[in-house]
Amino acid sequence: SQKIEQNSEALNIQEGKTATLTCNYTNYSPAYLQWYRQDPGRGPVFLLLIRENEKEKRKERLKVTFDTTLKQSLFHITASQPADSATYLCALPVSSNTGKLIFGQGTTLQVKP
Amino acid sequence: DAGVIQSPRHEVTEMGQEVTLRCKPISGHNSLFWYRQTMMRGLELLIYFNNNVPIDDSGMPEDRFSAKMPNASFSTLKIQPSEPRDSAVYFCASSPQGGGNTIYFGEGSWLTVV
Numbered sequence: 001s002q003k004i005e006q007n008s009e010a011l012n013i014q015e016g017k018t019a020t021l022t023c024n025y026t027n028y029s030p031a032y033l034q035w036y037r038q039d040p041g042r043g044p045v046f047l048l049l050i051r052e053n054e055k056e057k058r059k060e061r062l063k064v065t066f067d068t069t070l071k072q073s074l075f076h077i078t079a080s081q082p083a084d085s086a087t088y089l090c091a092l093p094v095s096s097n098t099g100k101l102i103f104g105q106g107t108t109l110q111v112k113p
Numbered sequence: 114d115a116g117v118i119q120s121p122r123h124e125v126t127e128m129g130q131e132v133t134l135r136c137k138p139i140s141g142h143n144s145l146f147w148y149r150q151t152m153m154r155g156l157e158l159l160i161y162f163n164n165n166v167p168i169d170d171s172g173m174p175e176d177r178f179s180a181k182m183p184n185a186s187f188s189t190l191k192i193q194p195s196e197p198r199d200s201a202v203y204f205c206a207s208s209p210q211g212g213g214n215t216i217y218f219g220e221g222s223w224l225t226v227v
Binding site: 034 | 117206217218220
């Protein structure tokens with residue numbers, strides 16, 4: 001079955017730096033991959049979707065890459081701010097003809113002023 | 114739009130009691146998902162519905178768990194009888210269609226079984 005690995009250790013960085021989070025998956029390559037943000041006590045919120053034929057996608061200070069050869073997605077936040085502190089989850093569809101998403105454990109980012 | 118609405122937000126119950134969690138998806142969304150989140154296991158998909166029909170319930174942990182979607186605007190997740198290991202945050206989410214689209218989560222129902 002498909003498995004997702006995200007770094008379980010918290011990532012601590014200084015304000016203004018670029019944060020890079022990693023999402024690795026096993027087995028088949030998904031048609032797309034999504035990134036979500038989760039704040040304490042809240043539900044996950046969608047950030048970005050990248051499809052298998054897209055190498056890179058950007059949204060404001062966010063950038064996502066998708067390498068189907070390495071089976072890896074990288075999530076970058078440039079010019080990070082303390083308000084970016086949260087847990088970031090990647091998610092993949094279980095198969096191409098279903099909306100069933102599985103999520104990684106998430107990586108907690110802490111941006112220090 | 115009001116977003117996905119879940120109730121109750123918090124529930125503390127005694128072992129053996131029945132628990133019913135409720136969800137109102139976003140109007141017009143035809144896929145609905147129930148997830149459970151714990152520190153140990155992360156976010157797990159329990160069941161999902163498409164057009165009110167259960168499509169995949171392989172994530173439902175055992176027969177004590179059941180879910181229904183009697184109409185497009187309401188779903189329930191029931192645990193009977195509840196056990197301490199069921200303590201978790203239960204999220205309901207909805208999506209405009211079956212695949213490739215954003216999933217919108219509710220704020221969760223925090224369940225503690227003592």
